[in-house]
Amino acid sequence: MRTPLAATVAAALALSVPLMATPAFSAPAEKPAAATASEKSQQETLKVATYNASLNRNFEGQLVQDLSTPDNVQAKAVAEVIQMNQPDVLLINEFDYDSEHRAADLFRTNYLEVSQNGQDIAEYPYVYVAPSNTGIPSGFDLNNNGVVSGGDDALGFGLFPGQYGMVVYSKYPILEDQVRTFQNFLWEDMPNNAMPEGWYTDEESAILPLSSKSHWDVPVQVDNKAVHALVSHPTPPTFDGAEDRNGRRNHDEIRFWADYVSSFKKTSAYIYDDNGSFGGLKAGERFVIMGDQNADPLDGDSLDLAIDQLLDHKRIQDPLPTSKGAVEAAELQGGANATHLADPAYDTADFADGAPGNLRADYVLPSRNLVVEEAGVFWPTQGEPGSELTGVYPFPTSDHRLVWVDLKK
Template sequence: MQRRGPGLLLRDIERGEDPDVAAVVDTIAHNSPDILLLTGFDWDHGLAAARALEARLDAAGAGYPYLFARRPNSGLATGLDMDGDGRTGGPRDAQGFGWYAGQGAMVLLSRLPVRAAAARDFSAVRWRDFPGALLPEVDGHPFPSETALAAQRLSTTGHWDVPVTLPDGGALHLLCFYAGPPIFDGPEDRNGRRNHDEVAFWSAYLDGALPQPAPATPVVVLGNANLDPADGEGRRAAISDLLAHARLQDPAPASAGAAEAARLDDGVNAGQSGDPARDTADWSDTDGPGNLRVSYVLPDARLSVAGAGVVWPAKDDPLRRLIEGEDLPRHRLVWVDLEVPAR
């Protein structure tokens, strides 16, 4: 749900001819979650693309009356050389990778009322201000420069604390994020270090290590960490700590399709130590790391989990059509059913 130019996603959604948009609509409509965070979704002023998608979903019987998104860091120009290649104005010179402002951002859709006025947006927090920040260096000097690091924000896309109103009138805080991948850098490990701190942000928030106190009411961490606790590249301690956090629980969503994919494509998946049934992204047909668990829904430990899974149908499942196709997203929908108080 991201394109190489502004406005193109809106065009593709409204035309109704794009197969990957149709697959996303079908997948969402079939599963029909009450709360949905889409990552890798182009942002625009007025949320025109998000509203167009919601109209398609509403026509499919799965409408969402509440939308939330804040301006992301992806594509946000800095005017500085942020990746150390000696040039400015490239997609890696933005606060978060992007060829244009808002490319590959995130949007929250909800059937529960969103308390937008009470939402916290941490996207402007500077990386160097994060406690214990793993800032990159080369030969003892800030990378790519002191000026760049002084301007660099922590969030590749954003970190949001968005409260929604439960049926009993209470609040559930959605801790949303979309971290950058821990690859595509050099020996300074700039992206690996930043990814670690983006994931570690929520642990620090829940631990009270940030200036803003975490809410006392229940929370759910949800988003794409781009980090697997057992396999692939990256500094895995960050996601391991988050999964084991005392305020959270890991429902360990799984699917038959992910386990099947690991067996059928054992070349790139061979040697992995994590449970393949828990994978959420399909990189088995590339030269990449193999299938990985990178997307998460981590409810508050005080909430009751009624079920969890990943929408990755096996080959003999009639719903396999939802994920098959040359241009369809590699990331699968992760879902968790929570029991909340009734009105």
């Protein structure tokens, strides 16, 4: 049996597809981190949030350019949403990656640490950024349209390397030496995978990663105990054909975390990280699965039961966050929302401009050995404080809403 990492390296060299370097960390802000940690230790809860903030741009370097001044209207609104909610650990999806991590630092210094409309600033001394598969040319015709070019033939859809990336901000120390990334794990190396039969050639399968962006295990030290932020952003289960290659990849990107946190070592034994270490999360570890999973339990286009792999998992609990704004939006918009099976109170994404209607796409799912105090979706009803930040299409921030969970420390 071939060695997965060795095969990946060989294929990448043959095709001139760059394997990404070891992820790097943005340096902590120059402020008394010890004082920040002391202040946080006095709190009784840990607030964890995920937010697909749509801070993606059309060309490489545009996000850095937009964040270089404190005047970008969308970034100011996104920062205000974050300041109103004040999560302790925050994942932002759709945040373009740059190798020098300038965008992550600029958003912190020019927006989060500047009061937006009188809100308290949000200080995050710790930031984690790493590469994304999006926009990296594969060298193959992955969509089988007869042409090798464009975002649809990249390792993950994107018009340039790093588009639609992600970033983790934390008020608690990130345990840098314990972070694991899985950007280069090959889809074909997942046992009993859902890859479409006959769609990819052997050569294509040998270089195609499972993750359309990346999967990260980012441990955060909270009062001398680690909480693992398991973050990702599976591909949307659409924009394909009858072969359902994106729906199948979405299913297996979600399954990755289900296997990673399994109580049975055999279930996760196949997993290898970008440093070549095998296996999943150890039994008894505390974790929170976070991100835009692009899958609703009952509605939308995801493969049947895709998100149930997490929602029904023995080690995972679902806090079922809700909002009144989502209910109001579904009633006002009608359309596909009127035929949905799920309760609209659980929706986290406003797709009023598209066919699927509003869906539950974004999740914060803690391990069962963590105690949930409260949970919610930041989706105010019209006229409530913050409703001008969520708005209606075209949105002032994003078509997704911030989802948060308060955990007992």
